[in-house]
Amino acid sequence: MRVIENPKEMQAWAVETKRAGLRLGLVPTMGFLHEGHLSLVRLARERCGAVALSLFVNPTQFGPNEDFSTYPQSIARDLELCRSAGVAAVFLPQAAGMYAPDASVAVVEERLSAGLCGASRPGHFRGVCTVVAKLFNIALPDVAVFGQKDYQQVAVIRRMVRDLNFPVEMVVAPILRDPDGLAMSSRNAYLSADERRMGLGLSQALALAHDAAEAGERDTAAVKGRMRAHLESRGLRVDYVAIVDADTLDPVDALSHGQVALVAAFSGKTRLIDNAAL
Amino acid sequence: MRVIENPKEMQAWAVETKRAGLRLGLVPTMGFLHEGHLSLVRLARERCGAVALSLFVNPTQFGPNEDFSTYPQSIARDLELCRSAGVAAVFLPQAAGMYAPDASVAVVEERLSAGLCGASRPGHFRGVCTVVAKLFNIALPDVAVFGQKDYQQVAVIRRMVRDLNFPVEMVVAPILRDPDGLAMSSRNAYLSADERRMGLGLSQALALAHDAAEAGERDTAAVKGRMRAHLESRGLRVDYVAIVDADTLDPVDALSHGQVALVAAFSGKTRLIDNAAL
Numbered sequence: 001m002r003v004i005e006n007p008k009e010m011q012a013w014a015v016e017t018k019r020a021g022l023r024l025g026l027v028p029t030m031g032f033l034h035e036g037h038l039s040l041v042r043l044a045r046e047r048c049g050a051v052a053l054s055l056f057v058n059p060t061q062f063g064p065n066e067d068f069s070t071y072p073q074s075i076a077r078d079l080e081l082c083r084s085a086g087v088a089a090v091f092l093p094q095a096a097g098m099y100a101p102d103a104s105v106a107v108v109e110e111r112l113s114a115g116l117c118g119a120s121r122p123g124h125f126r127g128v129c130t131v132v133a134k135l136f137n138i139a140l141p142d143v144a145v146f147g148q149k150d151y152q153q154v155a156v157i158r159r160m161v162r163d164l165n166f167p168v169e170m171v172v173a174p175i176l177r178d179p180d181g182l183a184m185s186s187r188n189a190y191l192s193a194d195e196r197r198m199g200l201g202l203s204q205a206l207a208l209a210h211d212a213a214e215a216g217e218r219d220t221a222a223v224k225g226r227m228r229a230h231l232e233s234r235g236l237r238v239d240y241v242a243i244v245d246a247d248t249l250d251p252v253d254a255l256s257h258g259q260v261a262l263v264a265a266f267s268g269k270t271r272l273i274d275n276a277a278l
Numbered sequence: 279m280r281v282i283e284n285p286k287e288m289q290a291w292a293v294e295t296k297r298a299g300l301r302l303g304l305v306p307t308m309g310f311l312h313e314g315h316l317s318l319v320r321l322a323r324e325r326c327g328a329v330a331l332s333l334f335v336n337p338t339q340f341g342p343n344e345d346f347s348t349y350p351q352s353i354a355r356d357l358e359l360c361r362s363a364g365v366a367a368v369f370l371p372q373a374a375g376m377y378a379p380d381a382s383v384a385v386v387e388e389r390l391s392a393g394l395c396g397a398s399r400p401g402h403f404r405g406v407c408t409v410v411a412k413l414f415n416i417a418l419p420d421v422a423v424f425g426q427k428d429y430q431q432v433a434v435i436r437r438m439v440r441d442l443n444f445p446v447e448m449v450v451a452p453i454l455r456d457p458d459g460l461a462m463s464s465r466n467a468y469l470s471a472d473e474r475r476m477g478l479g480l481s482q483a484l485a486l487a488h489d490a491a492e493a494g495e496r497d498t499a500a501v502k503g504r505m506r507a508h509l510e511s512r513g514l515r516v517d518y519v520a521i522v523d524a525d526t527l528d529p530v531d532a533l534s535h536g537q538v539a540l541v542a543a544f545s546g547k548t549r550l551i552d553n554a555a556l
Binding site: 007011015099100102103104105106107108109110111112129130133134137138140159160162163164165166167 | 285289293377378380381382383384385386387388389390407408411412415416418437438440441442443444445
């Protein structure tokens with residue numbers, strides 16, 4: 001397994017790998033890998049002759065009061081997991097190698113990124129789009145695999161791929177959950193035992209929405225009210241509760257198929273997100 | 279010579295061409311080709327085994343009161359010129375094939391594009407960056423050739439290539455001029471005989487700046503004043519007169535090497551631009 005820090009070297013590796021006739025997959029991550037990430041690697045390996053994984057805690061997608069400086073890291077362990085998972089190359093850049101001091105170009109998405117996490121985290125999706133565009137140009141993947149847990153991120157990047165004509169096939173992996181239902185996330189490492197128990201409220205609130213839809217409930221506002229009440233009853237501070245069209249991410253009035261419920265809530269200081277198709 | 283309308287087909291052609299081991303050059307144009315464009319094709323052919331040229335009057339880089347709807351076109355003649363010049367593929371998309379009705383992603387450059395043409399033409403460089411990013415992803419060039427006449431555009435695109443890590447080598451071709459000194463431009467077709475004579479004021483103003491620098495003049499404000507006076511004496515309406523650092527495009531106080539003089543002025547209704555290194 002190659003470990004490459006320099007963007008130009010990574011580009012050269014990608015060109016060489018593709019020239020050898022291999023279909024190239026990329027799994028972009030911020031590291032502190034868990035089973036969810038490894039499921040993305042497996043999906044990539046099913047589709048590609050060589051898989052690259054990027055480990056980069058991207059500063060530009062964090063707000064000034066967010067957890068950039070404390071984001072969990074465990075590079076040696078991550079590299080070991082990548083090796084075991086059959087990753088061919090890990091791209092492990094330094095921030096200084098990714099952003100020139102006078103960097104002045106960004107990729108912006110101005111519709112799908114406006115609400116939900118984009119409303120709570122101004123600049124987040126601008127940072128995400130920009131770094132993913134850079135990673136696509138550096139790692140030159142034929143296939144890029146993202147996790148469904150970041151539902152809005154997937155929608156925004158899919159839109160970026162379409163609107164900027166990136167020659168990349170997007171593959172989206174289902175959410176992996178711990179046995180108790182908590183969606184896997186590197187940020188779960190922040191949670192105390194109590195906060196973790198509280199965190200189960202997110203998947204439970206989504207289950208409420210799912211059951212309501214199955215039972216023929218139509219009133220979105222009523223369902224969202226019950227979801228919010230449940231989150232609060234668990235001691236979570238709600239950031240948002242939303243039921244949206246799966247493609248446009250527009251809020252919907254009446255529950256039906258092709259919709260997604262999304263929640264974001266703080267358990268202690270840790271912001272958790274989760275979502276489920278209805 | 280292939281003529282390709284569909285972005286996916288163009289991508290496939292590019293992948294195939296590169297797979298055959300050919301270095302691929304791209305010359306992005308808005309068509310109505312002149313000798314300046316053909317000099318870009320020649321530069322591309324010197325460096326590449328196959329050259330693609332795009333013909334696309336990009337709506338998103340025109341302001342609401344600009345000349346999008348009247349921009350000169352001559353597609354049959356352009357294709358003939360491309361054939362004679364040894365172009366391997368012309369990418370000739372429809373606007374509807376380039377921009378989805380709900381397109382919501384753009385590439386923005388926020389420093390080099392702020393002044394000069396960017397100040398006079400809000401949104402212009404956003405449109406330019408976005409379409410060039412798309413063309414890079416569609417035509418997948420190893421080398422892209424641009425004309426020095428659009429000095430600020432070259433600086434902005436060079437910055438985009440750097441900041442988004444596009445795997446593209448930029449090549450910049452010198453300005454070609456008619457025998458009387460007028461910089462070649464598709465927009466020269468708009469000019470009446472009188473307006474064309476007036477238009478010579480731009481290259482004359484640049485010559486004034488060049489001569490002043492050669493003569494040891496240091497006072498940028500004085501030189502710009504003389505340039506402006508000259509443009510006005512020719513009956514031109516000045517948009518801007520600037521002397522800037524060649525890399526940062528920041529205005530400079532004292533004339534020295536590594537600087538560029540730029541002018542933009544209206545001859546009748548036609549906006550002309552020109553520039554010269556000092």
